[in-house]
Amino acid sequence: MVKNDKEEMIINAALAVFCKKGYANTRMADIAREAGVSYGLVYHYFGSKKVLFDIIVNTWWSDLYHVLEEQKNSKAAFPERLAYITQFFLDAYANKPNLTSIFISEISRSSVYHTSTGLEKFRRFFTLCEAIMDEGQKTGFLRDDIRPHYLTYIFLGAVEGFISILVLGREQLNDKRKKRMIDGITQVFLDGARVR
Amino acid sequence: MVKNDKEEMIINAALAVFCKKGYANTRMADIAREAGVSYGLVYHYFGSKKVLFDIIVNTWWSDLYHVLEEQKNSKAAFPERLAYITQFFLDAYANKPNLTSIFISEISRSSVYHTSTGLEKFRRFFTLCEAIMDEGQKTGFLRDDIRPHYLTYIFLGAVEGFISILVLGREQLNDKRKKRMIDGITQVFLDGARVR
Amino acid sequence: MVKNDKEEMIINAALAVFCKKGYANTRMADIAREAGVSYGLVYHYFGSKKVLFDIIVNTWWSDLYHVLEEQKNSKAAFPERLAYITQFFLDAYANKPNLTSIFISEISRSSVYHTSTGLEKFRRFFTLCEAIMDEGQKTGFLRDDIRPHYLTYIFLGAVEGFISILVLGREQLNDKRKKRMIDGITQVFLDGARVR
Amino acid sequence: MVKNDKEEMIINAALAVFCKKGYANTRMADIAREAGVSYGLVYHYFGSKKVLFDIIVNTWWSDLYHVLEEQKNSKAAFPERLAYITQFFLDAYANKPNLTSIFISEISRSSVYHTSTGLEKFRRFFTLCEAIMDEGQKTGFLRDDIRPHYLTYIFLGAVEGFISILVLGREQLNDKRKKRMIDGITQVFLDGARVR
DNA sequence: AATGAATGAGCTTTCATTCAT
DNA sequence: CATGAATGAAAGCTCATTCAT
Structure with a gap:
């Protein structure tokens, strides 16, 4: 359950963006930007938008x-x-x-x-x-x-x-x-x- | 408020599809198919997906x-x-x-x-x-x-x-x-x- | 078997590009450009790169x-x-x-x-x-x-x-x-x- | 021409994966996994996918x-x-x-x-x-x-x-x-x- | 009124490659 | 030597919308 820094930052960013825009209107780019990480890192850790949401x-x-x-x-x-x-x-x-x-x-x-x-x-x-x-x-x-x-x-x-x-x-x-x-x-x- | 036949068929089709799939996952083509009309006609009457939903x-x-x-x-x-x-x-x-x-x-x-x-x-x-x-x-x-x-x-x-x-x-x-x-x-x- | 104009143009363009670059290095954009049609039309007719190739x-x-x-x-x-x-x-x-x-x-x-x-x-x-x-x-x-x-x-x-x-x-x-x-x-x- | 252990393991892994999946569908990660090394090491020794293939x-x-x-x-x-x-x-x-x-x-x-x-x-x-x-x-x-x-x-x-x-x-x-x-x-x- | 071919911006996802450790 | 987190360009594909007929 212990996550590293970036992983947690991404989760929190995802929470904020999903909350603000809703799943359908959330862009992976939004999450990455909000988390201050690159595009690919979100995929590195979570594989897909759906997986991230399900977590x-x-x-x-x-x-x-x-x-x-x-x-x-x-x-x-x-x-x-x-x-x-x-x-x-x-x-x-x-x-x-x-x-x-x-x-x-x-x-x-x-x-x-x-x-x-x-x-x-x-x-x-x-x-x-x-x-x-x-x-x-x-x-x-x-x-x-x-x-x-x-x-x-x-x-x-x-x-x-x-x-x-x-x-x-x-x-x-x-x-x-x-x-x-x-x-x-x-x-x-x-x-x-x-x-x- | 009186609608012609096709207009009403489109509204009903939209109701069915929005209900089944949700707004984000509804395709204009789905609505047109469900209504049995071309999807140009949906635009002819309603202008956009958002307008149709708002109605x-x-x-x-x-x-x-x-x-x-x-x-x-x-x-x-x-x-x-x-x-x-x-x-x-x-x-x-x-x-x-x-x-x-x-x-x-x-x-x-x-x-x-x-x-x-x-x-x-x-x-x-x-x-x-x-x-x-x-x-x-x-x-x-x-x-x-x-x-x-x-x-x-x-x-x-x-x-x-x-x-x-x-x-x-x-x-x-x-x-x-x-x-x-x-x-x-x-x-x-x-x-x-x-x-x- | 009779294809309309654009459909045939796309097939021919695909033939040329697949031939020149090979499947893996062919971009759908290349095919569309070669055929002189828009990007989406290739998908309108053929659905995917794989399908186009298989045809x-x-x-x-x-x-x-x-x-x-x-x-x-x-x-x-x-x-x-x-x-x-x-x-x-x-x-x-x-x-x-x-x-x-x-x-x-x-x-x-x-x-x-x-x-x-x-x-x-x-x-x-x-x-x-x-x-x-x-x-x-x-x-x-x-x-x-x-x-x-x-x-x-x-x-x-x-x-x-x-x-x-x-x-x-x-x-x-x-x-x-x-x-x-x-x-x-x-x-x-x-x-x-x-x-x- | 004498290679060290890891270098040879990578070559053999690459052979197996290129053979199985073909060049275009081979991922550097596949090769690294097959060789049992990190994929940074593949780059350390071989510089790029193309170079590895050419070897x-x-x-x-x-x-x-x-x-x-x-x-x-x-x-x-x-x-x-x-x-x-x-x-x-x-x-x-x-x-x-x-x-x-x-x-x-x-x-x-x-x-x-x-x-x-x-x-x-x-x-x-x-x-x-x-x-x-x-x-x-x-x-x-x-x-x-x-x-x-x-x-x-x-x-x-x-x-x-x-x-x-x-x-x-x-x-x-x-x-x-x-x-x-x-x-x-x-x-x-x-x-x-x-x-x- | 009615059609559906045509468009292309915008999205998710992939993956070779870099680099700090 | 060795790792794998981090990057981002580039690709395939979707679909609301337009428009000639």
Whole structure:
């Protein structure tokens, strides 16, 4: 996992350019220029535009899986587990805004990305979340008149939709805002937006 | 607004191809072939790939604005208004699956699309929704410890996330399922997923 | 088989450039310039450099097969049949020097061309010749203390080697020289170079 | 002429790769990998791909010239001298199959575009052979109704064509087969394939 | 209105070669 | 001697767009 200087510079440059222009409009020359290296070096290390992009994409997925696996096996109370998943996305946005932006704009919705392997990544992601929702219902914490399937989509949709707005507005996050957002999302999901 | 035969065939072909391949991977030749016309004719009527795409995109936005304006001025009870917005997306998916799919995968998240004009469309969309949420808080229906801003993003994110799953799975909708989905989304948003 | 103007101009240009520079050193831009058409038109008609080359190659093979099949079924005396095969190559050189040159320098010996399909072309060619030699032995015309296999290679090698010299020297052929060459090759093959 | 270990390994690797892929499709990296050295070292010793190839080519030519000079000045009977030339090629194929294959597929015919120096090599080769044929005619051994020029091309063409088949089929040679081939070629060239 | 031949800028990719270590 | 990271010119190919018919 340790990369040499140039390799890392190229990855970071690629993150910036993919984020700014999107995959289709990114030129390998842009990445090379942004990284301050020659044209050929990008190919020397990464072989092709697709490979470079996939490496970036896989970084995202492996981070995400790591967090979800952790929460799946967590003994924490249910609301904390949801909060933790939400926090993952907000932290990702705070720490790796480019990567998060690429996820939002290039991975999560791209019809192009939805090859069989791409779909597989998603399935694994949804399945992990659904398992958590399922457990929430089985332990009597979540209402069971709505399919766990649907609950998952509502929750993940809300989180992802929320993040996408942050990305769109290039908004800055501090810890206070982050906390307020996490609370807002989990509270609305668990207790609703209606006044009691 | 009345189009002649060929013009409409091209629009429909474009919808199908953009939906299947995404904007960047769509060739003008694909659209012409799908429409059964020469590709000179596509240029004759639409001038460029971008114009053709924008026409499609504008169809989406104008449909959406129409519904939202209607609900903004509606005298209906608040939950019904949310349900109606949700229903718009589900109806769009049922009646114009290609267009909805293009919205999900090419418009709503595409960093490329987010030029100043593209952003403007979104702002108008969010602002309309936010006005509804704002009214919900002011009339004491919605809790006011969460910013209307956030409520909007959570609600729209949930709806859009939900639809994107339908698109991804190319799921069929009948009226019963549609109703269950609308109820699920609005109930979770309003009353939460937690057992009382 | 009827080609339009530009298509034929491109084929002829390709023949000239492949002949002059060889496949590997031919640039598609060279062909386009030689044909006096734009870059893209070569691709419009032929799709790729390889396809363009293969079309040319196939012209050669189909001409050759045509002649050999004819001679295989011929009732002519054996020497005439050999002379006819020899004549094919000399006529090819006289009428289509570029094509013949490409055969000599790019097809007949190219390790690159010898893929399974390329090899197949050769096998068919050799097999047809061998059948003629075989018949020559069976009818008592040719000595049978040398395998028909070997006779074929010696004969074809001599013919091909001879042609390759013509190509190398860009020599001009008139009917008189052509006849002398045909006689020389067939006489040496049949009666030997030794004084009796 | 004495080479160190690595130098020789590189030459052998180059022989193998040029033989397998042809000059144009050979990558310096392929040669380095095959030799088990870095590709900087290939440049350290040989300077360029062209130089490396030329060294290999020159090995071939100098071996060949050596044999031909020997036979030119030989006092042996004419048939033995032809047999010896034929044997040179068959021995070369048996002992250095890669080098022979490179001659057949990369040197002997691609010289069409190969510079004046490449053509020069051939001229010298043909001239040497022609001198032998010329002497054969002058001493009354060979018929003189065919130009020595033509006789040379027929003989060399037959030999080279024969070898090229061996290369194509990657055929194994033992001493018995070798002798049968030499006899076949020289006998047909001298006495013809026709039954007397 | 309708066609599709024709264009060429622009892209990804390759690979011989250089050079700092 | 030996390495392999680094370079960039040059090639094949794509495809939106134009335009004569």
